[in-house]
């Protein structure tokens with residue numbers, strides 16, 4: 316469906332052409348002076364030089380030709396040569412009615428369905444999920460939904476860190492605690508027990524304990540430093556043996572995975588974040604030797620100080636671009652190696668048109684090296700769209716990365732619990748009669764909106780301060796404010812139906828007042844917001860849009876008697892308008908990854 320701006324530009328372009336000028340000059344924009352007009356066109360200013368005429372003369376001529384155009388209520392030429400445009404009520408109403416009949420409210424869908432893989436969980440198995448993993452999950456999930464809505468085939472992959480040193484640390488600590496287990500008896504022939512040797516609670520405690528033991532503080536005694544060094548060496552050795560396929564350690568690896576995955580799923584579910592693929596670094600382990608061989612055969616990789624590297628620097632680089640290290644001098648594969656093997660596997664399995672990665676922006680250099688290597692070594696096509704969406708940090712009130720009150724790393728579960736509890740208090744306070752289980756589930760929904768909107772309303776790359784008071788407030792640019800607006804609409808619609816009205820049958824009329832017109836204008840901009848968000852991978856565009864839309868609705872609501880309106884035609888029109896507003900808000904929050912309760 317053509318956008319409002321395109322339709323206006325066409326009409327104004329026709330007028331330029333009819334007056335003897337280039338029709339391209341008719342390009343309109345949203346007004347930057349909403350107090351004066353809704354849209355504007357500065358084409359007369361741009362054409363003045365070419366046609367050797369004063370801009371206001373051109374603008375006058377064009378405006379004269381638009382006076383009887385039914386699309387406009389008013390087209391005014393103002394000095395020095397602007398065209399100020401106000402749309403007609405008819406035009407705006409017809410546009411919305413048409414939008415409601417379109418698939419996806421008029422979002423332009425591509426001719427073919429591009430396949431995009433999104434890599435956005437990044438959780439590390441055996442380590443607790445902490446707030447650092449929150450932003451990639453929230454942003455990635457929103458982008459996944461936005462791209463899908465815009466007609467892409469999207470595959471979300473969690474890409475777990477499930478092959479690293481943390482596995483060796485857990486094995487080593489387990490051996491310290493339970494040397495009697497069969498995994499540590501070199502003579503044991505198997506089969507190994509089916510029951511895992513730890514619970515999730517134990518595992519959650521084992522990793523931090525092991526990690527602490529592998530490090531010694533600067534002021535530690537020589538003896539302590541030696542012990543830490545030995546412990547770490549043992550963990551690295553265990554990791555290596557596990558990776559090489561030593562059966563007892565592979566068996567422990569399976570236990571770690573089996574115990575961790577349900578817990579990870581539970582955590583992501585609580586955030587309404589869902590993956591199509593639960594793959595990880597381990598999945599490509601066996602592909603690495605073949606890929607390395609291929610790099611060598613084609614001379615893409617060469618040896619440098621004992622390591623195997625691919626040069627990726629370009630003469631146009633403003634900053635130094637170090638080579639991408641494929642194998643360390645001891646032959647070990649690295650983070651980049653795994654990412655490259657994963658790209659190779661993804662191309663083979665899914666033939667994606669693009670792969671987009673969501674992690675902390677401090678990984679930008681890593682991904683730049685990986686992308687360049689992938690292109691250079693032809694693991695991907697020249698046109699494969701590899702993109703990195705680096706997120707900024709979620710900070711505490713002190714401006715430093717968010718911590719627990721005690722100063723430790725904040726676990727995701729704890730954070731979600733805290734915000735749920737906070738919201739529960741608020742919901743209970745404003746609805747003392749609400750049954751407890753409804754209050755709980757309402758609170759969880761509103762809390763999720765607070766958390767996600769608080770995050771997504773910022774550009775992904777920006778750091779932001781997590782302010783629980785602000786994020787959970789029912790007023791201001793917050794998730795709960797949006798939900799509150801929706802709940803308000805739902806309650807009006809319910810009353811209307813209770814009084815015998817039929818929401819579905821209600822017909823939208825022309826705007827009756829300025830607030831109504833404003834709300835209608837915002838509704839016409841839905842597709843622009845959603846398409847813009849997809850193009851720039853910027854869910855913040857959807858947030859900004861629904862904040863404006865909610866404000867426009869609330870101004871209308873405060874200035875208009877809806878249910879008390881005695882003119883039935885007007886009343887129906889108001890109902891049609893607010894139910895459309897609700898539909899659009901519902902669609903948008905679903906794209907952002909949260910939902911609204913019935914009341915709050």
Ligand code: ARG
Nearest residue numbers: 434437438439474476654674
């Ligand atoms: N596990 C990594 C981390 O915690 C994030 C993985 C991101 N994805 C990737 N393909 N490298 O930092």
